[in-house]
Amino acid sequence: MIDLRTLREDPDRLRASQRARGEDDAVVDTLLDLDERRRSALTRFESLRAEQKSFGKSVSKAQGEEKAALLARAKELAAEVKAAEAEAEALGAELDELMQTVPNIVDEDAPHGGEDDYVVLETCGQPRRFDFEPRDHLALGELLDAIDMERGAKVSGSRFFFLKGVGARLQLGLLNMALQQAIANGFTPMITPVLVKPETMQGTGFHVAHDKEIYRLPEDDLYLVGTSEVSLAGYHAQEILNADELPLRYAGWSSCFRREAGSYGKDTRGIIRVHQFDKVEMFSYVRPEDSREEHRRLLAWEKEMLDALELPYRVIDTAAGDLGMSAARKFDCEAWIPSQGRYRELTSTSNCTEFQARRLAVRFRDKDGKPQHVATLNGTLATTRWIVAILENHQQADGSVVLPKALRPYVGLEVLEPPK
RNA sequence: GGUGGUGUCGCCUAGUGGCCGAGGGCGCACGCCUCGAAAGCGUGUGAUGGGGCAACUCAUCCGUGGGUUCAAAUCCCACCACCACCGCCA
Numbered sequence: 001m002i003d004l005r006t007l008r009e010d011p012d013r014l015r016a017s018q019r020a021r022g023e024d025d026a027v028v029d030t031l032l033d034l035d036e037r038r039r040s041a042l043t044r045f046e047s048l049r050a051e052q053k054s055f056g057k058s059v060s061k062a063q064g065e066e067k068a069a070l071l072a073r074a075k076e077l078a079a080e081v082k083a084a085e086a087e088a089e090a091l092g093a094e095l096d097e098l099m100q101t102v103p104n105i106v107d108e109d110a111p112h113g114g115e116d117d118y119v120v121l122e123t124c125g126q127p128r129r130f131d132f133e134p135r136d137h138l139a140l141g142e143l144l145d146a147i148d149m150e151r152g153a154k155v156s157g158s159r160f161f162f163l164k165g166v167g168a169r170l171q172l173g174l175l176n177m178a179l180q181q182a183i184a185n186g187f188t189p190m191i192t193p194v195l196v197k198p199e200t201m202q203g204t205g206f207h208v209a210h211d212k213e214i215y216r217l218p219e220d221d222l223y224l225v226g227t228s229e230v231s232l233a234g235y236h237a238q239e240i241l242n243a244d245e246l247p248l249r250y251a252g253w254s255s256c257f258r259r260e261a262g263s264y265g266k267d268t269r270g271i272i273r274v275h276q277f278d279k280v281e282m283f284s285y286v287r288p289e290d291s292r293e294e295h296r297r298l299l300a301w302e303k304e305m306l307d308a309l310e311l312p313y314r315v316i317d318t319a320a321g322d323l324g325m326s327a328a329r330k331f332d333c334e335a336w337i338p339s340q341g342r343y344r345e346l347t348s349t350s351n352c353t354e355f356q357a358r359r360l361a362v363r364f365r366d367k368d369g370k371p372q373h374v375a376t377l378n379g380t381l382a383t384t385r386w387i388v389a390i391l392e393n394h395q396q397a398d399g400s401v402v403l404p405k406a407l408r409p410y411v412g413l414e415v416l417e418p419p420k
Numbered sequence: 421g422g423u424g425g426u427g428u429c430g431c432c433u434a435g436u437g438g439c440c441g442a443g444g445g446c447g448c449a450c451g452c453c454u455c456g457a458a459a460g461c462g463u464g465u466g467a468u469g470g471g472g473c474a475a476c477u478c479a480u481c482c483g484u485g486g487g488u489u490c491a492a493a494u495c496c497c498a499c500c501a502c503c504a505c506c507g508c509c510a
Contacts, residue, residue, distance in 0.1 A: 042470060046479040053441080053479095055490080074490035240430095240467085363467095369449095371467075 001099055001358040004035060017105040020112045020320035031098060038091035045084035052077045100202070104355040106320045107292075107329040117319035118332075124303065125312035127336045132397040136339035137388040138270035141167060143399040143418045144391075147271060158268070159260060159275045163384075166416045170387055170403075171278060173411030175253060178280040178305060178382035180410075182251035185301055187282060192231035192252045195222040200234035203360035205326030205352070212261040228252030229378040232283035237360040240371050241285065246364055247294060248285040251381065254278070270388065272344065277384035284377045285362065288354055291375035295351040298379035299331050302347040305381055308406040311389050312336040314343050326352040335389040346386055349379030391416075 007014055011028050018025040055074055111119045141147030146167025152160040163171050179189050198208045201223045206214060208223060215224035225231055232252045241248065256279050267273035282301060286294045299315065306313050318330040327350035334343035354373040357363070363371040394401050401416040408414050 039470065042479080046470070049479065052490080071490055076490095078490055 001355060002102055002105055003354070003358065004031075004099070007031060008035065014102070014105060016108075017103075017320075020106050020110070021103060021323065022114060022321040023103070027098070027102060031095070031102070034091065034095045034098065038088065038095050041084065041088040041091050045081065045088045048077070048081045048084050052081050100207075103323070103325045104205075104328050104353060106323060106327075107351065110323065110329045111317055111319040112321075113319040114321035115319070118316040118322070119319075121315040121317050121331070123312075123314040124307070125310070125336075127312050127338065128393060130338065134338040134392060134395060135399065136270065137272075137337075137391045140391045140395055140399060140401065141270070141387075144401065144416050145419050146170065146391075146416070147387075149270065156275075159273065161271055161274060163387075165419075166411075166413065167387070169411050169413065170390070170416065171384060173407055174309075174382050174386060174390070175278060175280050177308075177407055177410040179251055179253060181301070181305060181308075182249075182280065182282060182381055185249075187249040187251035190228070190232065190235075190250045190252045192225075192228040192235075192254045194225050194228075194231070194254050194257065195220075196225055196230055196234060197221070198223060200237065200360075201225075201230060203237060204230045204233040204356055205324065205359070206230070207325075213258050215257050215259055224257035225254065226258045227256050227279060227378075228254035228281045229283060232281070232378075233356050233360060233362075233376055236285060236362045239362060241362070241364040241374065243287075243364050243366060246285060246287055246374065247290065250283045252279075252281045252283060254281075256383075271384055272388055274384070279383040280381040282349075282379045282381055285357075285374045286377065287364070288373070288375045291351050291353055291377060294375075294377050295329065295331070295349060298349040298377055299333075302333050302349060302379055302381065306333055306335065306346065308404065309386070309390060310404040311346075311393055313346065324350065326350065326355045328353045328355070335386075336393065337389060338392045344385075344388075346383070346389060347380035350377065352376045352378070 002014065007028070011032060015025040015028050018027065052074070055077055111117055135143070138147060138149065144167065145165050146163065148162040148164055152162050155162075183189055195217065198221060201208050201214065206226070208214065208216075213226055217223070229252070231254065232250050235250070236248070255276055257276050258274075260273055260275060263273060271277070282298055284294050284298065303313075303315070313333050313335040316332050316334060318327075318332060323330055330348060330350045332345050332349075333347040335346045336342075337344045353375050356376045357373040362374050362376070364374050366372050390404070390407075391401050394404065396402060399418050403411055403414060403416065
């Protein structure tokens with residue numbers, strides 16, 4: 001949620017942001033008008049209510065006929081108060097509903113434009129030259145008896161899979177390595193709920209009612225998270241944190257669930273795009289003025305992981321039109337995928353500034369003792385998809401895969417070999 | 421799933437329709453006292469929104485949401501969380 005007071009003082013900022021995202025900036029005028037009407041309705045209600053309260057006093061003191069007369073007037077007043085309150089509430093609800101649909105104000109440094117208008121910030125490592133025809137990750141996964149898509153589909157449908165044997169070990173090792181790195185960098189490891197209440201989902205910036213990505217359990221009014229970011233953002237909801245405990249950094253380990261509606265026919269082979277995967281996610285609560293620096297730190301930690309795994313990748317600065325609801329800026333790291341001859345997203349780090357905190361009411365006390373919203377940020381440290389890059393980039397002609405040194409102790413193997 | 425109990429300002433607690441427009445204690449902050457501190461004494465002590473340059477002021481908030489009433493922390497209903505016991509089950 002954006003800040004209403006900022007909007008009143010500087011509506012052009014939101015207009016510019018909306019245009020950068022390629023969205024309608026007329027919403028600004030609608031918001032301002034609604035806000036104005038709500039405030040005057042609220043003032044009307046409040047003065048009526050004050051009158052009612054003082055009037056009620058005289059009723060309790062009066063006796064006999066006088067009391068009866070006062071009671072009659074009091075009843076009228078009560079009705080007026082009720083009507084005024086209802087009006088203020090209705091306008092408040094209307095405003096709130098509209099506010100819920102307004103995305104975060106984008107960072108002015110974010111590139112303008114849509115999905116293809118990203119800016120490549122840097123390229124790290126060189127795509128490897130193969131002296132044989134490299135296999136794709138699924139061919140390797142099947143050869144290694146590590147990935148079983150067919151039985152995944154049998155049991156759960158398309159885009160589900162089993163990780164088996166060295167595949168299971170690889171994922172556990174990878175995620176554990178990520179978690180250990182996070183711990184070394186001061187993060188508190190967390191294993192989070194994967195089912196959350198609607199207000200948690202909504203507060204993080206996902207539309208429970210409209211988002212096509214979300215799995216729902218309507219009978220229980222619970223929602224499967226697409227990332228532990230959701231649970232970690234909700235973790236401190238409704239709290240006022242101590243300024244001296246910031247920044248708070250959590251590393252969440254969870255399964256993630258995505259419906260992938262509308263991506264029919266895209267990435268249908270293998271585990272690039274699946275309904276359920278596992279992820280270690282970094283999540284930071286910081287002072288708003290520290291959020292840009294923290295964003296760079298998260299990016300640096302992502303790169304540390306990718307470097308340790310000896311993967312060639314590039315870093316892109318996502319354009320405004322391709323940012324999610326909550327993000328003011330987003331950097332993605334994309335690893336080279338030899339079988340596709342292109343870079344694919346492995347990590348994504350977003351600076352959500354105070355947007356999520358405002359919705360979830362996560363605050364801290366500033367120097368003057370006043371509560372202020374924190375800024376929240378998130379970034380990927382490892383996911384199931386990374387297996388794709390590891391298998392493909394480190395494969396050998398016989399289908400075996402030489403694990404990068406840093407990963408070996410976590411997997412307990414140096415080379416993944418096809419079973420005899 | 422069932423039965424019973426509990427839910428008040430950071431913590432503990434008072435409060436069974438108007439004197440609660442929430443009292444007290446602890447904690448915390450400031451002041452007095454002191455060479456300094458402790459103790460003691462005094463003052464203050466939340467959130468949200470509206471108005472105001474400001475001191476300030478008005479409204480809302482007693483788990484959440486409804487309802488009854490001129491008036492609700494207090495009465496009624498539903499829900500949630502926690503505790504205890506019972507039943508069922510990885």
